Amino acid sequence: MPKDESCLSPVETGFDGIGLYPGLLDGPAQRALMAELMAALETERPYRPHMPRTGKPWSIHQMNFGDLGWVSRPDGYAYSSTNPVNTRKWPAIPPALLALWDLVGHYPAPPECCLVNLYDTPKSRMGLHRDEDEAALDAPVVSLSLGDTCVFRVGGFARGDKSRSFRLASGDVLVIGGPSRLRYHGVDRVIFGSSRLVPGGGRINLTLRRVTKPA
Ligand code: MD3
Numbered sequence: 001m002p003k004d005e006s007c008l009s010p011v012e013t014g015f016d017g018i019g020l021y022p023g024l025l026d027g028p029a030q031r032a033l034m035a036e037l038m039a040a041l042e043t044e045r046p047y048r049p050h051m052p053r054t055g056k057p058w059s060i061h062q063m064n065f066g067d068l069g070w071v072s073r074p075d076g077y078a079y080s081s082t083n084p085v086n087t088r089k090w091p092a093i094p095p096a097l098l099a100l101w102d103l104v105g106h107y108p109a110p111p112e113c114c115l116v117n118l119y120d121t122p123k124s125r126m127g128l129h130r131d132e133d134e135a136a137l138d139a140p141v142v143s144l145s146l147g148d149t150c151v152f153r154v155g156g157f158a159r160g161d162k163s164r165s166f167r168l169a170s171g172d173v174l175v176i177g178g179p180s181r182l183r184y185h186g187v188d189r190v191i192f193g194s195s196r197l198v199p200g201g202g203r204i205n206l207t208l209r210r211v212t213k214p215a
C-alpha cells in the first residue's frame with residue numbers, strides 16, 4: 001500500500017461520490033491480511049444471520065471487528081458492542097484496515113465497525129439494500145474485496161431506480177461517500193473459483209464504517 005496519498009486517486013465509477021481503487025492491496029498485502037483474518041476467525045466464528053421478522057437465513061456468514069458490530073436481529077438491524085452468538089465484545093479492527101481508512105477515507109475520526117461478509121458458497125449473494133443504520137452519514141463507507149470476483153450492483157435512491165453492475169476483484173477498494181452514501185446496492189453473484197486467495201474458495205468483503213457522530 002502506498003504510504004501517502006500523493007500518487008493515489010480513485011477511478012471514476014460514474015456515480016458521484018463512489019470511487020474505485022483497483023488492486024489497491026497487492027498480492028503480498030492481500031495474503032498478509034488473509035493470514036491475520038484466518039487467525040482472528042479461529043476465535044471469532046462467523047455465523048449465519050437471519051432476516052428480521054421473516055427469520056429467513058442469509059446466504060452468507062458474518063462477523064465484526066470494532067467497538068460496534070452490525071447485527072441482524074428478529075426486530076431489525078442494529079449496532080451492538082457484543083457478538084449475539086458468543087455474547088463477547090468484538091475483536092479490535094486490524095491495524096492494516098485502520099491504515100486503509102486513513103489512506104482513503106478522508107474522515108477526521110476512526111471507523112467503529114468493520115463488518116466482515118463471507119460469501120462462502122456459489123449461491124452467496126446480497127440483495128439490494130441501503131446502509132442507513134449509521135448516525136454518521138457524513139462519513140464514507142470503505143469496502144475491501146478479497147478472494148473471488150463479484151458482480152456488484154449500484155442503483156439509485158429508491159428500490160426501483162435503474163441500476164448498473166460492475167465487478168469487484170481481490171484487492172479492490174471502493175469508497176462510497178457524499179451524494180451516493182444512501183444509494184441502493186447489493187451483490188448479484190460471486191464468480192466462484194476466480195481467485196485462489198481464500199482457502200476453500202469464495203469472497204470476503206470487509207466494510208469499514210463510522211457509526212456515531214464524532215464528539
Ligand atoms: C454503494 N456489503 O455489508 S460493500 C453491506 O460486498 C454491503 O459485501 C457489500 O453492502 C459486500 O452492507 C458491499 C460496498 C458498499 C457499501 C455501501 C454502499 C457499496 C455501497 C453504499 C452505497 C452505495
Ligand code: FE
Nearest residue numbers: 129130131185
Ligand atoms: Fe450495504
